[in-house]
Amino acid sequence: MKVLVTDPIAEPGLDRLREAGHTVETAYDVTGDALHAAVADANALVVRSGTDVTEELFATAEELVIVGRAGIGVDNIDIDAATEAGVIVANAPEGNVRAAAEHTVAMTFAAARSIPQAHARLKTGEWAKSDYLGTELNGATLGIVGFGRVGQEVAKKLDGLGMNLVAYDPYISEERAANLGAELVELDECLASADVLTLHTPLTPETENLIAEDELAALDGGYLINCARGGVVDEAVLAAAVEDGPLAGAAIDVYAEEPLSSDSPLLDVEDVIVTPHLGASTHAAQENVATSIADQVLAAFESKPVMNALNAPSMDASAFPRVRPYLDIASTAGKIATQLLDGRIETIEVTYEGDIASEEVDLVTASALEGVFEPLEWQVNAVNAPRIAEERGIEVVESKTRTAEDFQSLVTVTVTNGDTEIGVCGTLFAGEDPRIVRIDGFRVDAIPAGHMLVARNDDEPGLIGFIGTVLGDADINIAGMFNARQVIGGEAMTVYNLDEPVSEELQNRLEDDDRVIETRYIALNGTE
Ligand SMILES: NC(=O)c1ccc[n+]([C@@H]2O[C@H](COP(=O)([O-])OP(=O)(O)OC[C@H]3O[C@@H](n4cnc5c(N)ncnc54)[C@H](O)[C@@H]3O)[C@@H](O)[C@H]2O)c1
Numbered sequence: 418m419k420v421l422v423t424d425p426i427a428e429p430g431l432d433r434l435r436e437a438g439h440t441v442e443t444a445y446d447v448t449g450d451a452l453h454a455a456v457a458d459a460n461a462l463v464v465r466s467g468t469d470v471t472e473e474l475f476a477t478a479e480e481l482v483i484v485g486r487a488g489i490g491v492d493n494i495d496i497d498a499a500t501e502a503g504v505i506v507a508n509a510p511e512g513n514v515r516a517a518a519e520h521t522v523a524m525t526f527a528a529a530r531s532i533p534q535a536h537a538r539l540k541t542g543e544w545a546k547s548d549y550l551g552t553e554l555n556g557a558t559l560g561i562v563g564f565g566r567v568g569q570e571v572a573k574k575l576d577g578l579g580m581n582l583v584a585y586d587p588y589i590s591e592e593r594a595a596n597l598g599a600e601l602v603e604l605d606e607c608l609a610s611a612d613v614l615t616l617h618t619p620l621t622p623e624t625e626n627l628i629a630e631d632e633l634a635a636l637d638g639g640y641l642i643n644c645a646r647g648g649v650v651d652e653a654v655l656a657a658a659v660e661d662g663p664l665a666g667a668a669i670d671v672y673a674e675e676p677l678s679s680d681s682p683l684l685d686v687e688d689v690i691v692t693p694h695l696g697a698s699t700h701a702a703q704e705n706v707a708t709s710i711a712d713q714v715l716a717a718f719e720s721k722p723v724m725n726a727l728n729a730p731s732m733d734a735s736a737f738p739r740v741r742p743y744l745d746i747a748s749t750a751g752k753i754a755t756q757l758l759d760g761r762i763e764t765i766e767v768t769y770e771g772d773i774a775s776e777e778v779d780l781v782t783a784s785a786l787e788g789v790f791e792p793l794e795w796q797v798n799a800v801n802a803p804r805i806a807e808e809r810g811i812e813v814v815e816s817k818t819r820t821a822e823d824f825q826s827l828v829t830v831t832v833t834n835g836d837t838e839i840g841v842c843g844t845l846f847a848g849e850d851p852r853i854v855r856i857d858g859f860r861v862d863a864i865p866a867g868h869m870l871v872a873r874n875d876d877e878p879g880l881i882g883f884i885g886t887v888l889g890d891a892d893i894n895i896a897g898m899f900n901a902r903q904v905i906g907g908e909a910m911t912v913y914n915l916d917e918p919v920s921e922e923l924q925n926r927l928e929d930d931d932r933v934i935e936t937r938y939i940a941l942n943g944t945e
Pocket residue numbers: 489490491510513514517562563564565566567568585586587588589617618619620621623624644645646670671694695696697698
């Protein structure tokens with residue numbers, strides 16, 4: 418597999434990929450056509466914030482399985498386009514949290530005590546002691562906008578230094594905030610009470626320019642710290658607010674456009690301190706995020722759950738071995754059910770019975786959907802199958818019961834069109850041997866692999882012989898067969914495992930016999 422790395426990541430991450438036998442190609446500062454050419458045959462793309470991963474890039478990157486973001490923010494990656502293209506997007510949301518929080522604390526002190534300004538003047542020989550009278554953080558109020566991982570880590574650190582904490586975050590509980598000593602408030606109250614306002618939200622349509630002229634006016638006399646994302650605060654307005662407006666100062670690590678242009682108004686204002694997006698730049702953080710992303714790339718290559726996938730079902734790695742064997746059986750049951758249903762699929766139900774019902778089954782359901790859509794879509798996988806269902810207006814239902822008749826675990830995929838429904842039920846004998854045990858209410862025992870023929874016929878003597886003869890005349894060997902009926906002399910279903918495919922012409926020959934109601938040929942794994 419080829420892993421293309423377009424932003425610098427730490428060597429231990431690259432080593433992990435190489436040691437697993439993959440080719441690692443680095444292409445830093447590459448954009449436009451050169452980037453498109455480099456990604457064309459890549460199976461994984463690893464980035465930080467420096468690469469724009471766009472819809473156009475996904476259109477070029479036909480071999481791509483995963484985009485790994487060695488860090489937190491994914492605003493540079495078009496996740497919707499990735500999902501459409503069936504590509505997993507994963508980040509490393511924990512590895513640089515401490516580094517980002519430490520940088521925020523450093524920037525808070527730098528702003529409150531004018532450290533960079535005083536430093537620069539002393540370096541030029543000026544002893545400007547009387548020009549700098551700072552703000553003491555002990556006893557001052559810290560307003561935190563966005564109380565997630567980094568915001569909470571900053572809260573812990575600055576609480577320890579004697580600051581009072583208020584936080585604005587519409588998506589967390591008051592209890593969580595209170596446990597960390599912060600009072601959860603609305604944005605206006607947060608701005609009004611803060612001496613230092615620190616931003617820790619992602620950049621989203623909702624947070625873009627969240628802090629503009631009115632908000633900075635409300636922060637009257639305070640400092641603004643942004644180590645989250647450029648674009649959350651309006652930079653021109655901020656520069657003016659520090660230059661001769663309501664703010665005492667600002668410390669900024671991230672910008673709407675990076676690298677920051679040399680004509681940015683932020684650079685002209687002495688009390689706006691700037692760093693070039695250094696929040697995650699510590700040895701420890703870079704090693705953490707690089708190895709985390711390498712592990713996730715390797716998991717994706719091996720079709721294992723990707724721990725921090727943002728657009729695909731993920732699961733606890735320790736539970737995966739219990740669920741893994743059901744992925745194939747669910748996908749196969751989905752394929753068979755779809756091929757047996759006449760007409761458009763309107764709903765898909767995935768039912769879990771027995772032991773499997775106690776597991777996390779998102780991944781199994783995604784696999785069942787992948788199977789259902791496989792005959793319909795050119796490129797479908799567990800990442801985009803839920804999206805395909807949604808786009809087609811197909812309702813997906815998941816249900817669980819703890820009992821499973823005579824089996825340890827059963828997974829049933831049922832597809833419906835109006836009043837017609839086809840359910841295909843699979844299990845694993847002895848925990849590993851896949852079997853289809855029910856099709857449309859008929860109890861069967863079929864090996865779900867290779868070439869299958871499902872025949873519905875009258876339950877009459879000689880019928881099985883007739884089908885066997887027709888197949889034999891066409892030189893098709895029967896590897897296995899299971900016949901089922903619900904009542905004697907009623908309708909029967911026979912499932913054949915064959916060594917060769919069955920042509921339409923042969924199916925017509927079978928169906929020309931009045932006793933044969935219909936036949937369906939299904940090609941499963943291993944039939945290429
Ligand atoms: N400067 C750096 O190098 C650096 C390093 C790490 C993280 N970051 C950035 O820091 C930010 C926070 O990272 P994190 O790991 O804490 O993310 P997180 O997802 O853990 O937390 C983000 C928080 O923002 C909240 N939020 C979302 N929309 C909001 C809104 N409209 N108003 C208020 N709160 C809102 C969410 O509820 C969540 O609690 C991200 O943008 C990340 O990219 C920057």
